[in-house]
Amino acid sequence: MALTDELAAAGVHAGAPLALAVAPGLGLGLAWHGGTRAIRSPDPVTVVADVESLAPRWVWWTARETAADLVAGGVRPRACWDVGAVARLLHGISRDDAGAAWAAAHDLELPPLSEGELTLLDLAGEADDAAAVRADGQLSRDWLRGAWTGDLGHAVRWASLTLDAQRIQEDGVRRLPDHRAVAGASPLPYLTALSESMAALLGVELEHDGLPIDRAVLEGLLTGTVGPRPRSEAEEVASRHARDSLVWSQFPGEPVDLRNPANVRDLLARVGIDVPDTRSWRLEPYAESSPAVAALLAWRKSERIATTYGWPWLERDIGDDDRLRGVWGASEGAGRMTASSGLHNLPAELRSAVRPAPGRVLVRADLGQIEPRVLAAVAGDRALAAAAREDDMYAPVAKALGSDRPTAKVAVLAAMYGQTSGPAGAALKDMDRTYPTAMAFLRAAEESGRRGVDLRTYGGRLLRLSSLQRALEEAGPDSTMAHSYGRFARNAVVQGAAAELFKAWAATVRAGLLDLDGRIVLCLHDELLVETTDELSATVVEVVESALRSAGSWWCAGSGVRLVADTSVVRSWDAAK
DNA sequence: TCGGTCACGTA
DNA sequence: CGTACGTGACCGAG
Numbered sequence: 001m002a003l004t005d006e007l008a009a010a011g012v013h014a015g016a017p018l019a020l021a022v023a024p025g026l027g028l029g030l031a032w033h034g035g036t037r038a039i040r041s042p043d044p045v046t047v048v049a050d051v052e053s054l055a056p057r058w059v060w061w062t063a064r065e066t067a068a069d070l071v072a073g074g075v076r077p078r079a080c081w082d083v084g085a086v087a088r089l090l091h092g093i094s095r096d097d098a099g100a101a102w103a104a105a106h107d108l109e110l111p112p113l114s115e116g117e118l119t120l121l122d123l124a125g126e127a128d129d130a131a132a133v134r135a136d137g138q139l140s141r142d143w144l145r146g147a148w149t150g151d152l153g154h155a156v157r158w159a160s161l162t163l164d165a166q167r168i169q170e171d172g173v174r175r176l177p178d179h180r181a182v183a184g185a186s187p188l189p190y191l192t193a194l195s196e197s198m199a200a201l202l203g204v205e206l207e208h209d210g211l212p213i214d215r216a217v218l219e220g221l222l223t224g225t226v227g228p229r230p231r232s233e234a235e236e237v238a239s240r241h242a243r244d245s246l247v248w249s250q251f252p253g254e255p256v257d258l259r260n261p262a263n264v265r266d267l268l269a270r271v272g273i274d275v276p277d278t279r280s281w282r283l284e285p286y287a288e289s290s291p292a293v294a295a296l297l298a299w300r301k302s303e304r305i306a307t308t309y310g311w312p313w314l315e316r317d318i319g320d321d322d323r324l325r326g327v328w329g330a331s332e333g334a335g336r337m338t339a340s341s342g343l344h345n346l347p348a349e350l351r352s353a354v355r356p357a358p359g360r361v362l363v364r365a366d367l368g369q370i371e372p373r374v375l376a377a378v379a380g381d382r383a384l385a386a387a388a389r390e391d392d393m394y395a396p397v398a399k400a401l402g403s404d405r406p407t408a409k410v411a412v413l414a415a416m417y418g419q420t421s422g423p424a425g426a427a428l429k430d431m432d433r434t435y436p437t438a439m440a441f442l443r444a445a446e447e448s449g450r451r452g453v454d455l456r457t458y459g460g461r462l463l464r465l466s467s468l469q470r471a472l473e474e475a476g477p478d479s480t481m482a483h484s485y486g487r488f489a490r491n492a493v494v495q496g497a498a499a500e501l502f503k504a505w506a507a508t509v510r511a512g513l514l515d516l517d518g519r520i521v522l523c524l525h526d527e528l529l530v531e532t533t534d535e536l537s538a539t540v541v542e543v544v545e546s547a548l549r550s551a552g553s554w555w556c557a558g559s560g561v562r563l564v565a566d567t568s569v570v571r572s573w574d575a576a577k
Numbered sequence: 578t579c580g581g582t583c584a585c586g587t588a
Numbered sequence: 589c590g591t592a593c594g595t596g597a598c599c600g601a602g
Contacts, residue, residue, distance in 0.1 A: 260598065262598095308594090336592065336593075338593060342587095343594095415590095416590080421590090480589085483589075524587075525588040
């Protein structure tokens with residue numbers, strides 16, 4: 001009897017949680033509701049690929065640990081439950097290791113991450129380390145370090161524990177409130193747990209696949225901005241000196257270190273410019289009348305490229321296969337995805353170097369005005385939702401406020417960011433009058449932040465503010481700290497919910513691409529890049545847009561909010577917009 | 578070698 | 589005295 005038939009007969013079916021523990025070179029352990037199974041195999045990845053045909057919901061502690069080998073082996077799982085990702089969501093912790101997720105699920109204190117943090121209590125617990133679960137309820141440190149990988153029976157035990165954690169988490173997310181104004185099938189926090197899990201897997205895939213770069217184009221851009229690739233230390237110094245000289249020559253007196261802000265401030269004083277700091281936005285007004293300031297600002301721009309996105313960066317982060325790779329996080333801070341290696345802050349002028357090989361294209365899609373739309377949905381503000389039914393929601397907002405469009409936009413953004421001063425201040429009064437529900441929602445979040453009271457996003461992500469409660473009480477309600485956390489919380493409930501919606505969309509796009517020659521290669525808060533073939537571009541555009549309708553249909557259910565995306569097929573990243 | 582500060586790129 | 593995060597140079601303290 002084939003393995004898949006056996007598993008199917010034993011109750012493993014499409015969508016059913018199936019915990020996986022891979023012991024490299026040895027085999028794997030499986031656990032599901034109803035059974036366990038050890039499978040001996042020198043090539044566990046092939047076994048997983050086989051079982052994938054049953055379309056289970058793979059359960060693992062983290063995709064980073066378990067799925068990386070699968071992804072490298074060409075397996076693209078359809079569905080998963082990432083215990084670490086859900087632990088972040090449900091418990092608001094900033095770790096996703098198995099030890100932390102297990103402890104959080106069992107209301108235990110999080111175990112120390114490194115050996116250095118071992119406590120006496122911890123050493124005492126270590127005594128019964130032969131068991132996977134210690135007397136104090138924590139997972140064994142030896143098991144966490146991978147001691148189970150030497151024994152298939154232990155691998156099965158490890159999978160069973162993963163499934164235990166998953167079950168507790170699922171109970172947890174199902175108990176969270178669903179704030180949508182509909183009687184729905186699955187609760188929003190449960191669906192969020194699924195898409196957060198898929199985002200964690202997507203992060204592993206993004207790390208593996210990388211972003212396609214045209215090396216020749218990039219080298220041309222770098223050469224134009226910071227000079228040719230230095231071939232020696234001496235050339236490097238000479239290149240720096242040449243760029244610095246362009247600024248020095250514009251100022252009287254001796255050269256100074258342009259990388260030292262204090263020196264730059266003195267330098268500016270020589271031409272009669274007295275500024276408290278030397279930030280670009282502060283110097284910008286002087287640039288028109290002062291060629292020296294203009295030269296300094298131009299130097300800053302090229303210096304940014306030279307230090308952060310220059311030749312060393314190219315060498316370090318772009319592979320021999322011409323793909324830019326970074327480390328991805330699926331939910332940092334308020335819940336956004338993060339990426340290193342400049343993937344999330346690549347200067348606009350370098351984006352034309354992001355382009356796939358001939359015969360392939362990028363499908364670029366970005367969500368329009370996502371944060372105000374999300375605000376309308378999560379706050380349940382019918383008036384703002386009515387505006388969010390338009391392609392450009394600032395137009396109806398302007399009409400309702402009796403202002404022009406730029407003022408309306410500033411007012412909405414100021415409300416979400418907690419800005420109180422400047423021209424937005426006045427418009428906020430009109431916002432209060434016109435959208436009282438949304439404004440009350442934001443004010444309530446801000447109040448939680450100021451007082452140190454825990455919050456949850458729309459999808460259920462816990463924003464742990466209670467840990468700051470004592471400090472906030474001591475600092476007082478009018479302290480800088482209170483205002484600062486107030487603004488943080490006001491923004492986090494919108495930014496975090498928008499991140500959840502984005503990941504739901506991305507996970508749906510990913511699912512729609514599984515049987516196509518198309519892959520997501522970049523996620524950027526409200527923007528997706530898919531790499532595909534010329535022939536499939538129209539198909540992928542439809543996948544991306546139908547995914548938004550599909551994800552929006554449950555995420556925005558009952559809110560009356562419409563989501564819009566701008567989608568285009570391009571040869572390089574900069575070609576659109 | 579470390580944390581703090583300044584600075585700046587993206588959303 | 590609008591938010592978030594990642595990165596690098598420099599500073600002063602250790």
